[in-house]
Amino acid sequence: MFELLKQPWPWYVSGPLIGLSIPLLLILGNKSLGISSSLKHICAACIPGKIPFLNYDWKNESWNLAFALGIIFGGYIGADLLTNPSNIAISDATIAVLKQNKITDFSGYMPMEIFNWQSILTLKGFIIIVIGGFFVGFGTRYANGCTSGHSIMGLSNLQWPSLVATICFFIGGLFITHLMLPIILNL
Amino acid sequence: MLKTIKYIILGTLFGLVLTKTEAISWFRMQEMFRFQSFHMYGIIGSAIVTGIISIQLIKRLNIKTLTGEKITIERKPFNKGTIIGGLIFGMGWALTGACPGPIFAQIGTGASVAIVLLLSAIAGTWVYSYFKPKLPH
Numbered sequence: 001m002f003e004l005l006k007q008p009w010p011w012y013v014s015g016p017l018i019g020l021s022i023p024l025l026l027i028l029g030n031k032s033l034g035i036s037s038s039l040k041h042i043c044a045a046c047i048p049g050k051i052p053f054l055n056y057d058w059k060n061e062s063w064n065l066a067f068a069l070g071i072i073f074g075g076y077i078g079a080d081l082l083t084n085p086s087n088i089a090i091s092d093a094t095i096a097v098l099k100q101n102k103i104t105d106f107s108g109y110m111p112m113e114i115f116n117w118q119s120i121l122t123l124k125g126f127i128i129i130v131i132g133g134f135f136v137g138f139g140t141r142y143a144n145g146c147t148s149g150h151s152i153m154g155l156s157n158l159q160w161p162s163l164v165a166t167i168c169f170f171i172g173g174l175f176i177t178h179l180m181l182p183i184i185l186n187l
Numbered sequence: 188m189l190k191t192i193k194y195i196i197l198g199t200l201f202g203l204v205l206t207k208t209e210a211i212s213w214f215r216m217q218e219m220f221r222f223q224s225f226h227m228y229g230i231i232g233s234a235i236v237t238g239i240i241s242i243q244l245i246k247r248l249n250i251k252t253l254t255g256e257k258i259t260i261e262r263k264p265f266n267k268g269t270i271i272g273g274l275i276f277g278m279g280w281a282l283t284g285a286c287p288g289p290i291f292a293q294i295g296t297g298a299s300v301a302i303v304l305l306l307s308a309i310a311g312t313w314v315y316s317y318f319k320p321k322l323p324h
Contacts, residue, residue, distance in 0.1 A: 011229030014208030019237025021201050026245060028193060030252045032261050035288040039312040053316040063194045068291050070198020075295025078206025090214045091223040110213035110284055115300050128282050133304040135279025137311025140287060142272025144263050147286040151231060154263055156238025161265035165273040172277020177220035
């Protein structure tokens, strides 16, 4: 059993489990799944300034921060206690195209040659980590949701704005992957 | 306190699933955006199907919360931000290979540089909040 749990979980196990978090959160606490809000609550708690959008009682939304904290624990359990003994089995086609773009280390969850502390000071690392992270925070708040709040929760509730958001997420992602990353990865 | 523990446990399960199914992997996002594997589409698709069935059951059977409250689901309004913000987030998603949930999970896996990702995302959220009145909505 333990050995089985250590293997990567197939989509038909993980997808329904992720979907079940929706009724669990609704029934256990009347909460709608959504994670990017936690970033806003952190801003409201730490650096609200005089910004009206950030001046609200974030403690009323602290469940969202507790949930985010839990995700950190989940990452620890998943990666360090239930360690998958092999590399992530991405498709050969993806490995081939990434190898053509200077990526050589496929051992972690992300390419370690980019995602390390020294790399942040290089143009490539700065664009991918710092600018990329900034876009994630800016974009999710501007769009009022992320993959969890729009693509999973919003679509599960059949809300058309979430479908528009999800399509835009993909357009942005395809633009970067196919037109920008070939340049950025070769910097 | 008990409430907080409840959400920490739910978050832990959520993060565990994301991690074990490799949805926190930059490589998996690349595979998805290059249409070279069904994995991420299977995850997102089956999560939505499960979510749709669950919400329909809750609505049709008038299921209440454990404490007997009526279940309410926030509706997200549409505005220009849905499109512009969506495009910007999509770009960040492909660059970092992470959305907000996976950033937290990556920190848990011990990828300490994900803390920079988190801080950058917090900075992005703050800058949006600051300029919100001036941005098209």
